[in-house]
Amino acid sequence: MSGKSIIIIMAVALGILHQDFWNWDNGTLVFGFMPMGLFYHACFSLAAAILWVFAIKCAWPTKLVEWAEQDEDNERIKGA
Amino acid sequence: MMIPLLAASTTPLVIIGIYLGLLLALALFSRTLFRGTSTDYFVASRSIGPFMLLMSVFGTTMTAFALVGSTGKSFERGVGTYGLMASSSGLIHAACFFLIGIKLWSFGKKYGYVTQIQFFRDRFESRGFGYLLFPILVLLVIPYLLIGVIGASKTIIGVTGSKGTMPGMFPEFFESTGGAVPAWLTGAVICLVVLCYIFAGGSRAAAWANTFQTIVFMCMGLLAFYLISDKLGGLGAAIQQAKATHLVRTVSGEGGIVGVPPLMFLTYMLIPLSVGMFPHLFQHWLTARSAKSFRLTVIAHPLCIMIVWVPCVLIGLWATGKLPAGTPGGAVLAKTVGILVKDPVVVGLVTAGILAAIMSSLDSQFLCLGTMFTNDVVLERCGRERFTDKQIILIARLFVVGIVLLTYILSIVLFDKSVFDLAVWSFSGFASLTPLVFAALYWEGATKAGAFASVIAAMTVWLYFFQQSGWGGEYTVLNGVMPVAFSFGAGALAMIAVSIASAKPSAETINKFFPDL
Numbered sequence: 284m285s286g287k288s289i290i291i292i293m294a295v296a297l298g299i300l301h302q303d304f305w306n307w308d309n310g311t312l313v314f315g316f317m318p319m320g321l322f323y324h325a326c327f328s329l330a331a332a333i334l335w336v337f338a339i340k341c342a343w344p345t346k347l348v349e350w351a352e353q354d355e356d357n358e359r360i361k362g363a
Numbered sequence: 364m365m366i367p368l369l370a371a372s373t374t375p376l377v378i379i380g381i382y383l384g385l386l387l388a389l390a391l392f393s394r395t396l397f398r399g400t401s402t403d404y405f406v407a408s409r410s411i412g413p414f415m416l417l418m419s420v421f422g423t424t425m426t427a428f429a430l431v432g433s434t435g436k437s438f439e440r441g442v443g444t445y446g447l448m449a450s451s452s453g454l455i456h457a458a459c460f461f462l463i464g465i466k467l468w469s470f471g472k473k474y475g476y477v478t479q480i481q482f483f484r485d486r487f488e489s490r491g492f493g494y495l496l497f498p499i500l501v502l503l504v505i506p507y508l509l510i511g512v513i514g515a516s517k518t519i520i521g522v523t524g525s526k527g528t529m530p531g532m533f534p535e536f537f538e539s540t541g542g543a544v545p546a547w548l549t550g551a552v553i554c555l556v557v558l559c560y561i562f563a564g565g566s567r568a569a570a571w572a573n574t575f576q577t578i579v580f581m582c583m584g585l586l587a588f589y590l591i592s593d594k595l596g597g598l599g600a601a602i603q604q605a606k607a608t609h610l611v612r613t614v615s616g617e618g619g620i621v622g623v624p625p626l627m628f629l630t631y632m633l634i635p636l637s638v639g640m641f642p643h644l645f646q647h648w649l650t651a652r653s654a655k656s657f658r659l660t661v662i663a664h665p666l667c668i669m670i671v672w673v674p675c676v677l678i679g680l681w682a683t684g685k686l687p688a689g690t691p692g693g694a695v696l697a698k699t700v701g702i703l704v705k706d707p708v709v710v711g712l713v714t715a716g717i718l719a720a721i722m723s724s725l726d727s728q729f730l731c732l733g734t735m736f737t738n739d740v741v742l743e744r745c746g747r748e749r750f751t752d753k754q755i756i757l758i759a760r761l762f763v764v765g766i767v768l769l770t771y772i773l774s775i776v777l778f779d780k781s782v783f784d785l786a787v788w789s790f791s792g793f794a795s796l797t798p799l800v801f802a803a804l805y806w807e808g809a810t811k812a813g814a815f816a817s818v819i820a821a822m823t824v825w826l827y828f829f830q831q832s833g834w835g836g837e838y839t840v841l842n843g844v845m846p847v848a849f850s851f852g853a854g855a856l857a858m859i860a861v862s863i864a865s866a867k868p869s870a871e872t873i874n875k876f877f878p879d880l
Contacts (some may be wrong), residue, residue, distance in 0.1 A: 284484040297454055301446065302629055310610040316598035318610040320442040321676060324450040328669040335661045336462060344469075346880035348654040351469035 286341025293334050301327060371531055375522050376544070378711025379718065381555050382579065386572055386722070393571035397564050402753040404565035405477040405734050411570050411650040413659040419570045420660050421646050421667045422577035422723030424456060424638055426507070427514040428786065429720045430584050433672050434699075435692025437679025441609035443623035444679070447673035448630050453665025455635035460661050463639045464648045466804045468657070470876065471649045478731075479645045479800075480739040486803045486876055487811040488868060490743070495818060497739050500642050503792045504728055505770070505783035509780055511725040513775035514693070515553045515718055516546035521697045522714050551773050555716070557726045558767045561733075562760050566650055569726045573815030576723035581671055583716025586709070588674035594703040595681060602677070604684030624843030633847045637793035640799050643724075643731035729770075733763035784835040788825075795821035795850035802858045807877050813862030821854030 289345050313322040402408050411419070426432075428448075435442040476482050479500070479768065480493040523532040524543035531542020539545070560568040595601035608615045614622035638644055651657060675696070682690075682699045690698060700713050737759040742750070750758070799817050802809035828846035832838035839845055867873075 286454050292583075294454070294458065298632070301451060301454065301632065302625075303446070304625060306612070307625070308611045308613045310607060310705055312602060312610075317677075318442045318602070318680070320610070320612055321445050321673065322692045324446040325669055325673050327446075327450040327666045328453045331450070331457060331665040332662050334454075335457050335461065335665070339658050339661065344465060344654075347466065351472045351876055352653065 286337075290334070290338045290342050293337065297327070297330060297334060300330075374707035375711030375714055376532065378708065379519075379522075379715050382715035382718065383552070386575060386719075387556060388560060389575050390564060390568045390572045393560070393568045394563045396593055399756075400751075401752045401759070402477070402760060403567060404756050405565040405722070405738075406471075406646065406649040407565070407570055409472060411567075411654050411656065412652055413656045415477065415574050416647070416651050416656045417660045417663050417667070418577040419573035419650070419723075419727075420460070420644065421664060422573040422580075422720075423644055423647055423727045424452075424641075424724075425577075425580070425668075425671065425720055426724045426786070427511060427518075427717065427721045429671050430580060430675055430717050431514065431693055431696055431720075432786075433675035434679040434696040435694075436684070437609075437676040438621065438682050438686070438690070438695040439692050440623060441612065441621050441683075442676065442680060443612035443628065445672055445676045446612075447623055447628055448634075449668050450665075451632045451677075452635040455632065455669045456638050456660045456668075457664045459636065459639040460648075460657060460664065463800055463804065464644075465646060465654050465657050466662075467800075468648050468651055468654060474875075477646070478735050478738050479640075479642050479736065482603045483799075483803065483814070485870065487809075487814045487869075489811045489814070492811065492814055493739055493743065494709050495600045495815065497735065499792075499796075499873045500640075500735070500823060501732060503640065503789050505773070506789045508725065508728050508766075508770045509774055509777060510786050510789075511728075512550050512770055513546070513778055515721050516549040516774065516778065517693065518697065518717050518721075519544050519549040521694060522710060547775055548648060550771055553722065553725070554767050554771045557722055557729060558764065561726050561730050561763055565756075565759070566646065568728060570650060571729055572648075572726055573723045577717035578807055579719040580716040580723070581667070583713050583719070584671050584674055587696065587704075587711045587713045587716070588678060590704045590706075590709055591678055591681065591699055595739075597683060598677075605680040606683040609680050609683045610774060624839070626841065627839055627843035627845060628847040630842060630843075630845040633794050633845065634787065634790045635794075636797040636851070637790040640793040640796040643727040643737060646734060647727060659732065716748050729763055729766055731761045732766045736762040736766075756838065772859050784837065787837070788829055788832075788835060791845070791847040791850065792822070792825050794847050795825050795854050798855035798858050802862070803876075806862070807873050808862050808867060809858060809869060811838060811866045812865035813858045813860075816861035817854045817858035820857035821850050824853040825850040 303323055306323050309319040311319045313319055387794055397403060400408070425811035436448070470476060470482055474485065480496055483496060484490055484493045496601065518545045520540065525531045525541045531540065533544065537543060537545050560572055592598050592601045595604060610623050612623045614624055678699055679695060682695050685702065686695060686698055700710055737755060741758055742755070796818065799814060802813065825846070828838065828849065
């Protein structure tokens with residue numbers, strides 16, 4: 284399975300996990316001050332950041348970026 | 364006896380003055396880096412590095428809603444506010460930066476675009492498409508601008524107005540407002556400060572100012588959080604003051620105003636897609652020095668949202684036990700700071716933070732409208748070759764002045780209207796246009812007719828629901844479904860159906876936007 288496919292699966296999984304219906308009426312206080320509904324979604328934010336770390340590692344559009352910067356490199360070479 | 368009272372009560376305003384002064388000084392410093400070209404004015408010569416890109420993109424996407432709205436919404440709806448608006452944004456905003464931003468940056472760099480419309484005109488081989496999209500984008504940005512200016516004015520009225528039996532700060536100067544600094548004056552000062560640095564340094568000044576403003580509002584949010592929790596006896600004691608109904612997402616209260624219906628929670632996820640079509644964000648993306656600059660923005664954006672929103676949502680929850688239920692959402696943060704912390708220095712610092720959040724969006728919006736008028740209307744109609752680079756900068760500056768003036772006048776005329784309710788409609792409108800940009804970037808088969816159909820269908824459905832809502836205000840259908848689900852769906856369906864049925868783009872266009880890599 285390619286890196287891009289894994290990222291897409293992870294993103295869809297996060298999209299589903301965002302709908303945490305099991306926490307809807309859960310008023311438990313985590314660490315004595317943070318309602319579960321807030322704690323879960325703060326962790327979700329961390330998970331989102333980790334997903335994008337993987338996305339940059341595995342699905343970075345290297346060829347597109349090189350193509351976009353190509354002329355600039357040529358100009359630099361010409362300038363030199 | 365009057366002197367100490369006056370000295371103490373005007374302290375917040377002095378601190379706000381210092382903040383505005385620092386902002387101007389920084390922006391004028393950035394003026395010294397201005398290279399005098401139109402590319403520098405519009406997109407900072409595509410030279411902004413990772414940290415400034417993160418700060419300017421984050422500052423631009425977080426409006427007054429970041430500090431004031433999040434606290435107010437949490438006070439009204441409870442803990443579900445974070446999942447509804449913040450955690451979904453962390454995922455979807457970053458997805459837009461990664462999937463849309465980097466691609467648009469690449470085409471912008473390759474083909475020299477400075478506005479979205481330039482890209483769409485080329486991609487869909489239609490000058491006319493630009494004239495359809497231009498007024499829509501402008502009309503969707505204007506309420507967003509008004510929210511900023513009116514929000515700033517209302518914040519300052521809250522800080523300088525009368526409190527209980529104590530008169531406002533300047534009863535002898537502003538009798539009609541009970542001593543509070545009137546909206547016309549705050550609006551004028553805010554607009555002038557932003558105008559000064561946008562006029563002088565364009566996109567580069569906006570990036571520098573946004574970086575400063577974002578640091579200020581993030582720090583001030585954390586400061587307010589620490590001081591309020593301290594006054595309430597610590598984090599554990601503070602949360603004990605919150606109403607139990609606000610600690611869960613279950614719908615309760617008269618008319619179901621507390622909690623979040625599951626369908627609303629699900630369909631609200633479409634609203635953060637709006638960043639994919641914000642014209643001011645597009646302009647920020649183009650300022651990036653290289654695609655690598657996006658990496659920090661993509662990864663850190665969800666974390667920055669968390670740093671700002673978690674404390675604000677908690678403050679809103681704590682406030683449910685301190686403030687009466689009918690307190691307007693927009694006043695919750697200021698009132699909580701005012702009642703619990705009282706220290707005028709802190710009030711001034713937190714107010715400066717709120718203004719920073721507001722102004723970090725305002726400047727980019729003013730600049731982007733000026734850029735669009737110049738490039739998509741004047742240069743498009745008259746031909747770029749008719750003007751020198753200096754004349755192009757002058758035209759853009761004149762447009763920026765005109766837009767600032769128009770926004771200022773509208774903010775005075777519409778001051779008493781509840782424009783905050785328009786925010787979600789503005790975001791919904793932009794989100795409904797996302798199928799357009801996604802198809803343009805990822806589907807070779809997306810055609811000119813499909814693009815027209817997508818925009819017309821999305822905006823027709825959006826307009827229908829906007830009218831049904833009474834031209835603004837919170838509105839859902841079918842037990843909580845957000846109207847954006849329908850307008851987004853209409854835009855996507857129209858794009859697919861009409862593109863399949865219509866003539867394909869030319870081979871030249873396909874090769875230009877789908878290079879064989």
